[in-house]
Amino acid sequence: MDRPLRVLIVEDSEEDCLLLNDVLARGGYGVTYRRVETAEGVKAALAEGNWDIVISDHRMPQFNSLAALKLCKELASNLPFIVVSGSIGEELAVSAMKAGAHDYIMKDNLARLVPAVTRELREAESRRQRQSAEQALEQWRRRTESILDAAGEGICGLDAQGVINFINPRGAKLVGWEAGELIGKPLHETLHHSREDRTPFLKQDCSLCASLRDGLAHWMDDEVFWRKDGKAVPVEYTCMPIQKDNNIAGAVLTFQDITERKEADNALRESNRRLERSLTELHQTQQQIAEQERLHALGRMAGGVARDFNGTLSKILGFTELILTSPEKLGSPEAVRDHLRMISAAAREGSQVVHRLYEFHRPRRDTEQFKIVDLNTIIERSLLLAEPKWRQEGQTRDTPIEVRREMQPKVLVFADEAELQEVVTNLLSNAVEAMARGGILTVRTSQDENRATLEISDTGEGMTEEVRHRCFEPFFTTKGDCGTGLGLASAYGIIQRHRGEIQVRSEVGKGSTFAIQLPICSGQQKQSSHQGTLAAPKDHPLRVLVVEDEPMVREMEVEYLISDGHVVETAGDGSEGLRKFRASKFDLLLIDRAMPEINGDQLTETIKKINPDMPVILVTGFTERPGNGHGPHRANLILSKPFCHATLRKAVGQVMAAI
Ligand SMILES: Nc1ncnc2c1ncn2[C@@H]1O[C@H](COP(=O)(O)OP(=O)(O)OP(=O)(O)O)[C@@H](O)[C@H]1O
Ligand SMILES: [Mg+2]
Numbered sequence: 050m051d052r053p054l055r056v057l058i059v060e061d062s063e064e065d066c067l068l069l070n071d072v073l074a075r076g077g078y079g080v081t082y083r084r085v086e087t088a089e090g091v092k093a094a095l096a097e098g099n100w101d102i103v104i105s106d107h108r109m110p111q112f113n114s115l116a117a118l119k120l121c122k123e124l125a126s127n128l129p130f131i132v133v134s135g136s137i138g139e140e141l142a143v144s145a146m147k148a149g150a151h152d153y154i155m156k157d158n159l160a161r162l163v164p165a166v167t168r169e170l171r172e173a174e175s176r177r178q179r180q181s182a183e184q185a186l187e188q189w190r191r192r193t194e195s196i197l198d199a200a201g202e203g204i205c206g207l208d209a210q211g212v213i214n215f216i217n218p219r220g221a222k223l224v225g226w227e228a229g230e231l232i233g234k235p236l237h238e239t240l241h242h243s244r245e246d247r248t249p250f251l252k253q254d255c256s257l258c259a260s261l262r263d264g265l266a267h268w269m270d271d272e273v274f275w276r277k278d279g280k281a282v283p284v285e286y287t288c289m290p291i292q293k294d295n296n297i298a299g300a301v302l303t304f305q306d307i308t309e310r311k312e313a314d315n316a317l318r319e320s321n322r323r324l325e326r327s328l329t330e331l332h333q334t335q336q337q338i339a340e341q342e343r344l345h346a347l348g349r350m351a352g353g354v355a356r357d358f359n360g361t362l363s364k365i366l367g368f369t370e371l372i373l374t375s376p377e378k379l380g381s382p383e384a385v386r387d388h389l390r391m392i393s394a395a396a397r398e399g400s401q402v403v404h405r406l407y408e409f410h411r412p413r414r415d416t417e418q419f420k421i422v423d424l425n426t427i428i429e430r431s432l433l434l435a436e437p438k439w440r441q442e443g444q445t446r447d448t449p450i451e452v453r454r455e456m457q458p459k460v461l462v463f464a465d466e467a468e469l470q471e472v473v474t475n476l477l478s479n480a481v482e483a484m485a486r487g488g489i490l491t492v493r494t495s496q497d498e499n500r501a502t503l504e505i506s507d508t509g510e511g512m513t514e515e516v517r518h519r520c521f522e523p524f525f526t527t528k529g530d531c532g533t534g535l536g537l538a539s540a541y542g543i544i545q546r547h548r549g550e551i552q553v554r555s556e557v558g559k560g561s562t563f564a565i566q567l568p569i570c571s572g573q574q575k576q577s578s579h580q581g582t583l584a585a586p587k588d589h590p591l592r593v594l595v596v597e598d599e600p601m602v603r604e605m606e607v608e609y610l611i612s613d614g615h616v617v618e619t620a621g622d623g624s625e626g627l628r629k630f631r632a633s634k635f636d637l638l639l640i641d642r643a644m645p646e647i648n649g650d651q652l653t654e655t656i657k658k659i660n661p662d663m664p665v666i667l668v669t670g671f672t673e674r675p676g677n678g679h680g681p682h683r684a685n686l687i688l689s690k691p692f693c694h695a696t697l698r699k700a701v702g703q704v705m706a707a708i
Contacts, residue, residue, distance in 0.1 A: 055080075056101065056102055058105075061106065069162070076166070095125050102128065103121055103129070104133050104166075107145075108136065114132045127177060131150065131151055133153070135156040151165075151169045151172075200219055202305040203217065203220025203221075203302075203304045208298075212235050213231045213232055213233065226276075237258055250272075256272075256288065267288045268285075271283075272286075284304045285305055285310075346522060352524070365396060404539075409539050419465055421463060422464045424501060427473050455493040457496060461570040462501050464567065468547075471539065471543065475539065477490070479536060480505055480507035484508065488509055490505070499569065500569060501569045505562070506560060507561055508560040511557040511560050549565060593617050595639045597620075599641070610701075626638075643670065653684050665684045
């Protein structure tokens, strides 16, 4: 199959042109040609392009091969150009070849034409390929150069000896040199010769040089490069070795100036140090404030205790003095009874203060007897007791209080009923006292799978931030002589012992909400509580032995017991008590704990050894809370002084019901 060939023939003779065409066709080319014979013709043909070769006659009437060659070199430099002439002399042929013609052939030797065309086509093709490869290479070189120029960090090429063979403009600028000046210089000796403190940096310690020895990448961020002007620049650098045929051919170093980062690091470190110092000072100040707060609170509490007891003692002393110093009063049993009633009331008040204060601090004991309590019942009972009072007050003031109930049915907790009742009563009275001009009292109960919640809200005067902050503090009150400031303190203590929480939300002029959360009653607790429910006390006279060294207290206990219909014997100390116990038969012993010689614990222990079933109530000061006796004495119940008639009656009933 013929190879297509597009030939531009510069020739004045059509005949010669056909001859050339014929020779080429015979040589295996499918020829497409155009014949031109002037400079304009050549220009127009070249402008159309797409020629594979130019074959030119040497001499034409208006033109010649050298002029045609010149045009071709200008307009299509890669195009093969062959001169075919019948008369070209050697001299002209040489000058045509010098001017860039690729061959010249005599018309009488056209056998050379086809091989010459084939050869020139091949060479033109290889010239084309080389040119496009060179163009691609040049393009790539320019692109790489612009990337390196634009890079934000210094990039430097090293040969195997650590001599700089390339550095980008950014790198040169960072070290204050012209890029050209650095080429050929050893990097370590030029930029890296000393450490920051200006001591010499030995080559064997240099990580850059190490890369060229060990073939590993090295990274550093605490060294400096030395600028041309003698200043040090802190740098971070990475040196990557270049491997070639299993040898280290050099390395690429990338580096950047980290002056700003170092300054920021130092500033950060300094501000951290300052922050640490401030935190330590803050901590110390907080401790001092906490200590001062604690001392203030203690001082306020001591003041409260002193104020309350002063009040109580003044009343007791005053009325006692009145009786003792006014003979006419002693003569009047009515007046004496009257004063004694006052003294008793004052003492009760004092005892109440002690009880509430004690509730605030008393820790929970493992022996504490809790049972299942429905919060709704407690609230209803407290409302029942308190409501008539405030209804009456409200009516006289014409400022009614509306009670709203938002209660979930049966909210069961495991608790001491009397204590919870005391808490709710305290909260209710505070709420009512805060609504002097009437308002809405809302009681809420609810529960989820872990906790029961009780809330008491009022629309009263609310609390300032300071009052809200201090309201649980013992003796803190804003009610002057009308309040002891112990209601919330004892409520707080009681809720703590129930492993619960009490919180307050309040806003001045809008009202307050006290919220109590308690652990709900587990199934197991429900069972054990059911089994432990106390039986009703037995209701018959008992033979009781009272062992008490203080005559007045003994007399009071005897009076209480006798007025309940019991038969009582007394002993003034432990020995007498033991003697009487051995000599007679008793249903119950009431023993004072703090007695000289044989004390209450020892006596109880001896008695329990003789008769382990003998019921004993041990009477004590308030370091112990009333409850079942444990420890060496094994008393059935411990009763704290001072106690009233009802408390003793309840204790007796409880002990006798339990046996
Ligand atoms: N619901 C409430 N609304 C506004 N202030 C309250 C409320 N409850 C308590 N407070 C504030 O908290 C203080 C302390 O209350 P707390 O019950 O401990 O003592 P008190 O009511 O002053 O006296 P006490 O209860 O001993 O008679 C009150 O004096 C009052 O200022
Ligand atoms: Mg109160």
